[in-house]
Amino acid sequence: MRGEPTCPKCGGRVRAPGLFSDSWQCAVHGAVQPLQPVIPPSVEALGVVVHRAQVPVWMPWPLPLGWLFTGVAAAGDDRSGGRATAVACSGPGPLGGVGELLLIAEELGVGLGARYAGIDGPDPGAYIDMSSPPHTKVVAAGRPTPLWHLKGVPDDRAVFAGEARGIWLWAIAWPEQSGLLLYDELVLTDMRDLGAEVEMMPCGALSPRLLSP
Template sequence: MTLLRTCPRCGSVAREPGEHGGTWTCEEHGQIVPVGPAQVPTQKLLRQVALDSLVPVWMPRPLPQGWEVTGLQWAGAGAGGTVACVVAVSGPHPLPEMGDEEPTVDLMFVAEQPGIGLGAHLAGMHGVDPGPLLAEKAAHDPAEIKLEADDHEVPLWSVPVDGGLAYVGEASGVWLWVLAWPSSAALALLNRFCLVDARNVETEPDLPCGSLTPRLR
C-alpha cells in the first residue's frame, strides 16, 4: 500500500513525479518536498528516522514525569534524506489550576531546512519561512526565551498560534520551531529540559512512547 504524501505548506494531497522523473508538486504551491503521514512513535522508529535525517531530530531530555513521545512526522523524497522532522510529546499540564479545560499538553519540536514550510503550516501561519518575521523581531527585541539544544543556547522568538504558542529560531543551521498547546503551559515547561539531537545518540533513544497525538492525525 502506498502511503499518502501531502504538501508541507497546506496539507493537501501531493502529486507524484511522472514516469520519467520530475518532482513532487502541490496544486496550490507547485514544487514541494512531500510529507508522509504521522507515525505512532517507537524507539526503533526514532532511531531509523535519525539515521536518515539531514536535519536534527530533537528529543527533549529529560521528559517531565508522566510525559511520552506521541508522534513522528517527516518530509523527504527519494534518496535525498529527511529535510524536515517533527517530534511530538504530550503529558499532563504543569499548572493544574490553569489546565481545567485542556489537562493534556502537546509540544512539537520541528527542525526543517529553509523553504519547506512544515513548521509554519503546523503553527497555522501563512508563508513558508519565518525569516522576515524573525529578522524584524530580532532587530527590535531580544530573544523571548532561550532553549538549550545540543549544548548550545538557542534564542527563540514567539509567533502567534491559534489556541497555542510557538517559538522559532535557528539551531544547527536550520529552523527550530517549538509549538505548544495550550499556551498557558509553554513557559512553565520549556525551562524543564534541553533538546538532544537523536542523530548524535549511538543507541536507540530511551524515551517512553505513547499513542499518536490528535494534533498530528
C-alpha cells in the same frame, strides 16, 4: 496510519516525480518536500526518521517527568532524505491538565513548521524580529539557542521559533499555557546524536496534533 505523501504546507495531495518534473508537486505550492505518512510512535518509527534525516530530530531529553514520546513526522523523499522533522511529546502541563509539545527542524522554505503553527509560511521570518532580544532560550545540542515568541497565531497554542544548527527550530505548545515549558531551561537533544539510550524512549499514543495541526 498508512497513506500517500502529502504537501507539508497545506496537507494536500502531491504528484510524484515523473516525465515532466523531477520533484514532488503540489497543485497549490508547486515543488515541495513530500510529507511522509505519519505512523504510530515507537522506537522503531523514530529510528527510521533518525536514519534518513538530513536535519536535526529534536527531542527534550531526558523527557520531563511524566512526559512521553507521542509521534514523529518527516518531509522529504528517498532521494533527498528528511529535510524537515517534527517530534511530538506530551505530559503534565505546567498549569495542570495535559500539555503537548511539537518540535520541528526544517530547511528554509519547507513550510512544515508554519503549517503546524497555523500561520502563512513557509518560514517564521515575517513573524519575528531577530534583531530584538529573544523571549526565551533553550539548550539545543549543548548550545544556548534563542527563541522568539510569534504573534498572530491561533489562540489555542504558543509558538516559538529561532535557529539551531543553521536551520529553523520551531517549538509549538498546546494549550497556550504549556508554552511556559519554553521558559524552564528546556534541554533539547538531536536524536541523531543519541546511542542506545533511544531504546529507553517511553512511548504514548499518537498525538492528533501531527495529523491535524
